[in-house]
Amino acid sequence: MSSSAKDARSIDHFFSAPSGRHDRWRDLHSIARSWANGDAKRAAVESALEDLAVLEEFHAFPGTELMTALRERLKNDDKPGFLALAKRISLDIITGNYKQDAGEWQKADLALPDPADVLPPALGETRAYRPYFELLTVTPAPAARWPHIASEFRRLRRQEDAFIYESVLVGSLEDAVCAAILNPDIAAVAIYEGFALRSRHDAPVLRNVLATQHPLLLESDEADLSLRLAAGLKAIRPELDIYLLSDRRVEKLAGDPRAAIIRRIMYQIEEPLELHLSLLEGIKARFETPFFDNLKLYAQRPIATFHALPIARGKSVFRSPWIRDMGQFYGINLFLAESSATTGGLDSLLEPTGNIKRAQDMAARAFGAEHAFFVTNGTSTSNKMVLQALVAPGDIVILDRNCHKSHHYGLVLSGAQPFYVEAFPMAEFSMYGAVPLRTIKKALLDLKSEGRLDRVKMLDLTNCTFDGHIYNTRRVMEECLAIKPDLIFLWDEAWFGFARWSPFLRPRTGMGAAADIEAWAQTQGAIEQFEKQRAELGNAPSADKLLQTRLIPDPRAIRLRVYQTNSTHKSMSAIRQGSMVLVRDVDFHTIEAQFHEAIFTHASTSPNQQLIASLDVARRQMELEGYGLVMNAIEVALDIRREINSHPLISKYFSIVGADGMVPKEYRSSGFVDFLAPGTRWDDQLRSMREDEFCLDPTRMTLVCGTAGFDGTSFKGLLASEYNIQVNKTSRNSVLLQSNINNTRSDVALLISVLLKICGSIDTRLKHGGEAEQKAFAARVKALMKDVPDLPNFSHFHEFFRQDAGDKTPEGDIRTAFFAAYSEKQCEYLPIDSPECDRRLKDGPDMVSANFVIPYPPGFPIMVPGQVITQETITFMRKLDVKEIHGYEKAKGLKLLKTDVLAGKKSANHEKARKK
The missing domain is CATH 3.40.50.2300 (Response regulator)
Incomplete structure (x- = not known):
């Protein structure tokens, strides 16, 4: 065996452990079959068996007895017996039958196991099953x-x-x-x-x-x-x-x-x-699910309902000749478990004191938080709850301008002022990455120089981003706390909740990093590190010096206040809109009352029982098998990357962008290139996770389709309509693939076969279409891959909405701008292709957006209320070829605040709106 092959199969090469084990048993079975047919030597079988035996020492099955039996049959040249036993063990490991059938552990039984039954039982059927x-x-x-x-x-x-x-x-x-x-x-x-x-x-x-x-x-x-x-x-x-x-x-x-x-x-x-x-x-x-367990008991009770929920108990459905099919589709338990009651074994989501409270406490334990709150209308609501609870009118929030719209609307509702910071651009894919730490530190230091640091309440960032950029959360929080020790952090981890169950990814979650900082702050070495740096920096270090230094906070001064929102439904087995707010806040007791007020404001008084139960069950699953499920999701993603980028035909037209293509070199100090780059090992990836400012979530894959002549939207539609494959976000020339705990290797095979079919049709079309077809194809690819519009940065708020802002800092009163647009008399519309638009860009007066304008893709606000619209933004909009732009009506044009509203002194209405 070559040295590289040995390294790939060493016991500490962990990235593909689950299916790698399956593959090795299949390899042994294949070699045994060749040996039995006379096509392979016994030495090859011996090598494969001993190579595999080291790995099997870390698993209970097949165990000593079966492994000894294999060796004996090999030693005795019992080709049929060895082949039969190797085949049976291989299938047992794949099906998992050994977990329920004690006979599978006996060497005498060479009967092949039945396929694993993964389908749900039929109505009325019960199965004896012990995990x-x-x-x-x-x-x-x-x-x-x-x-x-x-x-x-x-x-x-x-x-x-x-x-x-x-x-x-x-x-x-x-x-x-x-x-x-x-x-x-x-x-x-x-x-x-x-x-x-x-x-x-x-x-x-x-x-x-x-x-x-x-x-x-x-x-x-x-x-x-x-x-x-x-x-x-x-x-x-x-x-x-x-x-x-x-x-x-x-x-x-x-x-x-x-x-x-x-x-x-x-x-x-x-x-x-x-x-x-x-x-x-x-x-x-860990197996206990307090709310789900009680809901099942509730559904078994004979209950007469006299509340406003006719479908409870299902009588209105199953007795109806017109909607009975809905009952047959969903099953009786859905309706038996429906109720508006919060008594009789159930609990109130708004003020839980019973089984929902216990379920939330168990979720907090599982996710490494001090508190957890279930949310039944998505992380959009989770984000608004946190913002309402923690920031007030006049507070400043440092915010990624490209974050989900719920954060922007949360500031509108709370009255806090956004200080927008920009992520690094990825213009070639019409997307943004994440916000560099230097940009965040500069924002804090600029506010400090203006004497406004006390107004800064929160740093609000998306981790990981839609496209997979993961912050070095610990470093971000430590360096920010070194400037402002009581800064609150909101990490929107809507897509990243699963990361808790990966040792590779956990330290980069908000809760994981908070735990590490907390542990560090309690050591004597932490104080020594801080004092040493303080002596090196001196009493009055310049802002430039602080920007260039890896800052260490004073562990005695910091108030660790970290909030993390998870879309549980996006990466775990929860029903759609199931979300959680996770809290690790040393001062939570001081804001607990207002946090509950935020819950009362945003949460439904009639939450869905099944959704709450699914959050409870999702926690149970992740605590008991999440580690293996997440490892499999990572492995599925690596398989997809490998197969697409190495296939001789598919790679002509499609590619998965590597870490080096998604994260600029200056943010990869470890030198990490990509998961599948030649010579890359498991410890290389760990070093990247530990050291780099940004790293890439391996489960999120940017598939470039522009090189195949498809824009992201049309390719997404093609996959869904013609091949029954659903994908996630799109950009101008790419689609986002995401592996999760639901995916299997069969899904990978389907994707690869479909891409191969599409590539074959492109090849055929270009071959038979002649020079004209080839030129048209090349022009289409050039338009998608080269002629891409520059991404517009946030310009600035109009001075009318900056009367409480710093002289040199860009925060603004987004709330007043938003509500100013509620009066149509104060608004006007202007088509972006009109001569008047060009004239005003050149000569003025300023065009000021009256609302949010959010094109999909890229899915972030390119205009917010009160923002001055620049040539950069208009050029970007004119080059957009997407159909969905929220906040923009093509027939009317841009919705703007009228010039006379913004001119002169503040009106009484404006003053009143500000006070609100």
Whole structure:
């Protein structure tokens, strides 16, 4: 085997662990078939089996008995027997039948498993099913005793157990880390003291990663090795339950503050049944869904409803000859679970005190927050709730101008003034990236120089962006807190909620970074770092010096206030419009009342019960299997990238833009190029995640279609109408593909086959169409890929809406501008192609937008109320070839505020609007 092949299959090459395992078993099966047919030598089978055997040490199935049986059949040249057993194990791993059928663990049974039943049961059908998980057991016992230990755990099973588990045994810290990363079925860890530090296998990448990410794990001193391992595993997979078994004074060990992350510490000699019961109880604590469980019980009760919800209990539906088909389509439980009541086992979403409150508390625990709030009308509402609760008229909010419209409208409603900051442009794709940290720091320092820093309340950014740009959230917050220690952060992570369950992505979430900053601030080293930098900077460092310095905040002064909004429905198994607000705010108690007022303002008094239940269930799923699901979503995305960019025909017309094409070089200090660049390894990606100012979410893929002659909108329509493939956002010359926990490799195969078919038709058309067709195609590609309009930056607010602004800072009173347009007498319309438009751009008076103008694509406001319209913006609009532009009526033209409204002194109406 070549060195590169060995590296790709080393135990610490983790990026494609789940399907990589499946592929290796299929490879073994294929080689075994060739050996049985006389087309391959036994040495090839031996090599494939031993290569795979290392990986299988970190999984409970197929286990020692079946692996030994494989080796014996290979040793005895039993070609048919080896082939049959390899095929059965391979199919078992793919179908997952071994998780429910004990017979699949027996070497004597060579019958092939039935296909896994993944369809929902028919009406009235019930299935006996107990969820399966695996227990990682870290033990100092010799490997020869491991099968006996596993069998002892198996003997503890009882029929009344709600869950089934099998054991994975390892003997070292490094192997425990490998198992936790490679095996998504592991849900709990039992650590017996006395295990070794180093793996029996070579793991250079793992050691390099641990040396930089978790250096304390690899210290040669074996004192407190168990606590160090527990901390390391929690850092990688915080959802794991950890149990520590010791023969020392467990009472003293339990009092160690570092042991707080361990679910239970037990005396090693005690009855193993106690550990078994604790394991099941720990899983049950995550499996419980308080609201969903109560909703199911509610639906089983005979209830007469005398409230305003006729479809509750379903009588109006199932007794109707006209709408009965709706009941048949959705099923009876949907209607039995409908209610306007907040009693009788249910709860109020507006003021939860029962099972909704418990469900929200469990969600907070799962997402690493202090508080979580369920929202049933999308993250648009979540964002407006947070803004209303935290900012007031006259406050300044530093805001990405290209963020979702809900943030802009939230400022209109709250009366706070936006200080727009610009993201780096990607004109070739008609999209923006993310806002550079230098731009954010400059905004804060400019406000400080004007004596207005006290007015700045919040930094509001989108993480990750629609197109996959992820901020270095920790660095952004630390450097901003170094300038303003009480700054509030709102991270709109509508598309990024799943990232909590990826060790690669979690540190870049708002909650993940907040936890890291909080832990750092409590160390003595944090104070030393700050004091050292303060001495280096001196008493009055210049703004330019501060812009060039990686600032460290004073850990004694900072007030860590972080809010994160997640569209749970966008990346987890929640019903559409299911969202959450996550809070980690040291001062939340001071604004809790106004936060609840914001909930009362925006939340429906009749929230959908099924939607609330789906948020509860989505949390359960992610806590118990989210790690594996997210790993699969990343792997699916990498497969798509690989197949499209390497296919000889598809790559002629389509491509997935790499990280180097999405993130400019100056923001990639690690030198990372792309996930699939030659020589790129897992630790390279981790270094990028740790160091770079921006990195790219691997699950979000910009597919360039302009090189195939398609604009984004028409290509999206083609895929949907002709091939039943739905994609996400579009740009002038691209569409956005997004992998998620729902996708399978079959989806990838469908996408590739469709792209191949489209490319074949293009090839045929160009071949038979002659020179004229080829010239027309080249002109179309040039128009889409080269003749792209420059992206317009935010210009400025008209001076009429800046009477409370700084002299050199660009904030403005967007609320007054917005409501000024409510009077048609104060507005006029002007077509963008008219001579009058050109004259006013040249000679004045200023054209001032009366409303938001949002073209789709690109989907961000190119005009906001009160903004002075410039030549740059008009040129962009004239070059747009999209049909959907919110806030713009082509027949009328731009909606503008009249010049005489903006001239002279403030009117009484204007003063009244400002006070509101």
